[in-house]
Amino acid sequence: MLWRVRTNLPDRPGKLAPLAQECGKAGANIGAVQVFTGRTPGTATIELVVRTPDDWSEPDVIQMVRRAGGDSVVTHEVNRHALDDQPTRYVKAAQQILDHPETFPDVVAHLFDADVEPTHGTEDVLEMQVGNAVIQIRRETPFTPAERVRGSALAELVSDVLSRQSPKAPDTGGGAQPTSVAGDNEVSVLVSGRVIGRASFEPGAAGDEPWPVDMWVDPSWQRRGIGTRLLSDIARMARRQGAEEIVLTAPSDSQSVLPMVLSAGLRGRIRMAGETVTVRIAVNELRT
Numbered sequence: 001m002l003w004r005v006r007t008n009l010p011d012r013p014g015k016l017a018p019l020a021q022e023c024g025k026a027g028a029n030i031g032a033v034q035v036f037t038g039r040t041p042g043t044a045t046i047e048l049v050v051r052t053p054d055d056w057s058e059p060d061v062i063q064m065v066r067r068a069g070g071d072s073v074v075t076h077e078v079n080r081h082a083l084d085d086q087p088t089r090y091v092k093a094a095q096q097i098l099d100h101p102e103t104f105p106d107v108v109a110h111l112f113d114a115d116v117e118p119t120h121g122t123e124d125v126l127e128m129q130v131g132n133a134v135i136q137i138r139r140e141t142p143f144t145p146a147e148r149v150r151g152s153a154l155a156e157l158v159s160d161v162l163s164r165q166s167p168k169a170p171d172t173g174g175g176a177q178p179t180s181v182a183g184d185n186e187v188s189v190l191v192s193g194r195v196i197g198r199a200s201f202e203p204g205a206a207g208d209e210p211w212p213v214d215m216w217v218d219p220s221w222q223r224r225g226i227g228t229r230l231l232s233d234i235a236r237m238a239r240r241q242g243a244e245e246i247v248l249t250a251p252s253d254s255q256s257v258l259p260m261v262l263s264a265g266l267r268g269r270i271r272m273a274g275e276t277v278t279v280r281i282a283v284n285e286l287r288t
Contacts, residue, residue, distance in 0.1 A: 004076060005046075005065055006047050007045070007046050007070035008072045009043065019046065022065070023048075028052045033046065045144050093107050093111045101259075104135065104158045111154075113139060114126070125137075126143045126148060126151055128152055129159075131159055132262060132268065133270055134267075135155065136271040137271070158258075178226065178229075185201050186200040187237060189230060196220075197226040198215070202214075203243075213246045228259075228260050232264045232265070235281060243283055246280075250276070251275060257270070257277055
């Protein structure tokens, strides 16, 4: 069985020797190791990928590391891809971001093993700024300072790629221009009388909860600025009616969420949660 293990050790010469000895005595083979500067002065955070006998459980791994003097031990079972070369993983992630920058939330969540919905509420949070949007991922194992720097660097790459992309001009079919029609809590975009997009909101269940937004854009008009237009309009409409924050959800493989939020000039907090992306947008400072 393969396990990814994180632990803190005193930052001094020979700090890995007791850990290697305990692994050897227990019949556990070290397949990969990384050393990070610890968040506590005088400590180093060690990450190992170890192969143990098949009948081992999580407590067995933790006890082995503690016998070597490890503190704050966190471990979970992983597959063979945990042994992939780490620099190569980052290069491949950067290549994917260059080709498809809108997939950044999913790419970075996978890169940091943080693509699973948390269940206990005590997980660590990594926030990365992309334009006005904050990408937020979570996991049980604490993020190291080095990983936070790497996440920020990848986010800067996304911001740079998106800033260089020119928006596509819409095909308006015979010169007809999209027009917006607003109701009490709904905005529609029409071309020649046909609805090509719609957004609506509902008040939050409680006074301090965000107002949920539902949005739809005709597939033939996606990635042409219609979603950005709808999001901007519905955010201001919700603000006029008293909303402080709105929230919308989309499948995690959606390729339009990140560019849409950035193009609208709104400050959003984007979080991956299993198969869903959740975007919370503060609207209390918008001009209406």
